[in-house]
Amino acid sequence: MNTIDDFVTLLRDELGLPLGAEDIGRSFDQVEGWDSVHLLHLLTALEHATGRRISLPDALEAPSLEHLYAVAVGR
């Protein structure tokens, strides 16, 4: 996974949520249908896609999907 577009694709494919690029900057409570199980699903998929371990405490600090992407790719 190299770009934020790859990330949006992964969101749609892995989570089955109808999310677009416009959603990734929203805070999680404004993302339609978002919940803690989706978080787990996404983090697991991100670890698989990036080959990097993600720390849950770090992930929980992320206020939006965009920030979560940054945590996942180590930026």
Next chain:
Amino acid sequence: MDPSDPLDTRILSVGTALPGPAVDNAALARRFGMDPLWEQWVDAFIGTRTRHLAVDIDTGRIRCSLADLAEQAGRSALESAGVAPADIDLVVMGTSTPDQLMPATVNVVADRLGIDQVPSFQLQSGCSGAVQALDVARQMLLTGRHRTALVLGGDVVARFYDLRARLASLPPSQLVNYVLFGDGAGAAVLTTAPAPDAVRLRAVHTRLVGLGREPGAVLEWFGPVDRHSERAPAAEDYKAIEQHVPVLAAEVVDTLLDELGWEREQVDHLLPPQLSGRMTQRIVRHLNLPGAAEVSCVDETGNNGNGLSFFQLERALAKLGPGGRAIGIAIESSKWIKSGFALERD
């Protein structure tokens, strides 16, 4: 009900049974090949530290059946009460996972305990099943036709616990089952006979509230014709559960307080719904019974469905002092049943 009513029901004893050793989240993570992130997530969002499973997750061997666990719990309850099998004149059991559709597990358990020539009933029930079984037993005892009842409840989810499952690719509605649930059974001896210092079952309330609501939890069963069905064997609409259970639980508290004329401050102990460690914490905050000490077990036992209320009852009986009052609540999310009971020690 007038506390001096000779037909009030008393709980003489409670017995419980859990299979195998406690299985912690690290053990589940190892078995299913999940990484530390998954384990941290379970701790943070589910909050259930351990569960007991009838299946050995290392070998796949099924250690015991529901009848085995219910027999153990029932025998323990009878011994604690000092009641002989021949003194039991009514048996009621609740379960969502009977060992077989026929014979009903309740009758297998009665046979093993040496109970015969009595009415016996098995309820097909979910998380409200223990309370429903208490309700049926209590109502039948209050007719005066029966005097001492053995009430049982439990679940064994081993046939749903697919050790080959790839948790990372399961949809959320199926994934949660692997961390929420456990196996176990409980039993209580109820009587209308005088019993000094006993805990009275002052009220029991159960209501179906499923009109127009989709099931929040589904367990399928399969036969030779549809055994290869694509239907998910077990699924949870956990969002509906998160939304409705706190509200329904609060309604049950209000109903019981109204019925008994108790003030909120007069409740010493609260036995809240046991969905998971985290969910139970949220529900307790919603119930607004600040003076009540919480009596929970789910973070250790896992959610063992029809058994849970007995595990809480066992703990509550040990804590309730003279004049002590407790309220227990269970919410069934399958087709939505709210239920609760009230206890008072003489």
